[in-house]
Amino acid sequence: MDIWNFAEYAAWAVSGILAIIIVLDWIRIDTTYSSEVLTSSREGEIEAMTEEHRL
Amino acid sequence: MTRYVPPKQSRFGQILDVAILLLLTIGALYIPLWLGFAGSTLVGESPQNPTWESLGQNPVMVEQWNGLGFTDASAASEIISSRFNYSFSVIELLVMIVVVIGYYALILRFSEKEYRDVIDEKFNGQ
Amino acid sequence: MSQLNDTAIGAKVDAAVTASEKVGLLRVLGPAHVWALGVGIVLVGEYMGWNFAVGKGGAYAALIACWFAGLLYTCVAMIDSEVTSTVAAAGGQYTQAKHIIGPLMAFNVGLYLVFAYTMLEAANAITVGFLIDTVAAMTGHEGLDQRPFIILAIMFLAWLNYRGVLATLTFSLVITAVAFSAILVLFVATSPVFGDSPWRHADLVTDLPYGWLGVLAAMHFGLWFYLGIEGTTQAAEEVRSPARALPFGTLAGIMTLLIAATLTWYVCVGLMPWEYLGQSGVPLFDAARLSGSMGLMVLLGIGTMFATLASANGCINDASRAWFAMGRDHYLPAWFGAVHPVYRTPYRSIIFLVPIALIFALGAPLDQVITFSILSGLLTYTFMPLNIILFRRKWPLDTIKRGYVHPFHPLPALALLCLCAVAFFAIFLGYGSQLVAMLSFYIVVSLWFHFRRYRYVHRAAQFTMPWPKPRGY
Structure with missing residues (x-):
């Protein structure tokens, strides 16, 4: 066992923790908000507000 | 002109579509690998008992090879003499x-x- | 109207969001982030991969390929800047194709983007593993398990991307700047400015070992000097003023890369015999090794690591934007078109692409992954000239306002088309069967989209730009 073996275990552990954080947050968000709100983003909305293509 | 109203896709249909795409992607990458015609090959055999001179290396080149960790000519001969086949x-x-x-x-x-x-x-x- | 200041736009957008309970991506980025996204993805190409062009045709062939590829990408950047300063939405070239050529082209372009970036991300993760293994071996530890480090790199960057775009690209900005400075430092430190220079160009640079065919073949990896710069357009929906920031960031990016590529070439061919350079895994690190300075070695080691991380980071950002945009239009299941209500990122797309990247990073050989990425990129570049020619034809200059108008149309488009043909030939020389396999894949997927998937797509609703009707329809 040297420092590199510890580094391997540490990398496994941190990867696992990050994965758990992401998945937990994902589940929390999907159960808190309705899918209508989550998928309400529309392309080009901002352009329609800020730019008028008239010359 | 009537407006086209798309059908609503079921959860299962959504998963199925993603699975199809994934399968095709992995197929496109791995099928050439499995069939074994992937990658370009290097040809040319390294000469017997090579010396730096016979490999066409000048003193400066030899110095750099040494710096890179190739202390004798035979270690570097494979890298030096292999060539791509462009036919x-x-x-x-x-x-x-x-x-x-x-x-x-x-x-x-x-x-x-x-x-x-x-x-x-x-x-x-x- | 483009004179509207950023805060006014921000306030307007925020008001719209709260009023109708809608969540969209956040407009927080500036031109520097655009530069970091573009250069960050690409700069890793100077640290590894470009040198295979030297192996394909010798030192001069690599330089010619570097400049011709630079020309190709300058055309790409100019064309892209014009279209994207007008079509400012996540999805970049995908959204452009949707508005200018048609849905099936858009679907294909979206897939090119996702695959080019996801494969590049996988290649970067493989390189991170290789680098850590190299460092471990130098300290006397043999047989390091690379997998946890590959997974960690992807997980960490996915988490960063999940948490918000501003932090993600600020991170990219910092590490990209460090990696770029490392190249500059290496160049200056090894130059004759400080006395004895280790450069030996006169003795090391040889004639073309394969003749001119080698120069053509070198174009394959010549693309690697710049591959990914077109990704700047993916940020279009998240920059504060796309019409100004995108052209500026993209064109500044291509200039940075031209400088970095030429310096890299000059330093490396002046230090290594071309036969070695042509197969080296980490050429700039090797160059630092040959300079004999420990400080330079550490600096270039860090630079290599940072460049790979910045690249993977930008790739996650871009691939998820393209996947998200396709989901939002129902080209892919609508489920992917979701935005995180707190972090305002396309979180489901980010999550979905993590296992895909892992499959390729852990299961496929590096040169295959790189070729898959290069091919997808090349298909995108071939689409661009078609795109700009049709754009100018359907909406001539006097019909809609552009943030940037590229000069000498249609010369850049035609030049780009010719250079793409050369690049196709170069890939054919080494990887012809992959090329056909990939195209078969895209043909099958296109048929699937046209005859099955497209029925779930709203027709008029996908045309979102406030443009007049195109000429000729």
């Missing part, structure tokens, strides 16, 4: 040209058809 058949080249042009022609044709629908509904509809 190809004209038939293969023609096949590739046909496939590339055919692919873009197919896409542009179908796209144009779909695009006309879109423009028609957007600007001539309602």
